Amino acid sequence: MASRVLIFFIRHASLVRPLSESGKLRMATDMADFELAVGQNLLPVEQLRAPYRALRYSLWLDSQGEDQIWKGIKATLDDYAAKVRVRGDKEFSPVYPLMV
Structure with a gap:
């Protein structure tokens, strides 16, 4: 379930374009909050491997x-x-x- 939740978040977040600078900051905050919620309530996100890397790759895109x-x-x-x-x-x- 934790894996599916991360995949769906990434999939839907990737549809939101273009983002203003404030939108990018909001998305990064939302991702961090989402990561924390999944980690606390379902499973440590580091154990999710590919979906977790995708979430981290998404954050990398915003910083480049x-x-x-x-x-x-x-x-x-x-x-x-x-x-x-x-x-x-x-x-x-x-x-x-x-x-x-």
Whole structure:
């Protein structure tokens, strides 16, 4: 349940765009409050692995400039493409060309 709650929060928070500077601060505060509530009432968030990392990756995005974000996205896409080639897959995910 704790994992699903974090995933849903991240999914819905990612739909809120664009954010003003005060909106970004509010979102960061909401994330911290949400993390605390889940940790106190359900399960320590550090034990949730991927959903917790996603929540932390979201906070990282808010703290970076646009140049750094695009560099990170490009590096992630390049890493994905390399893994597909190493596995010998014949095609990429349908989302890959859209992301590129």
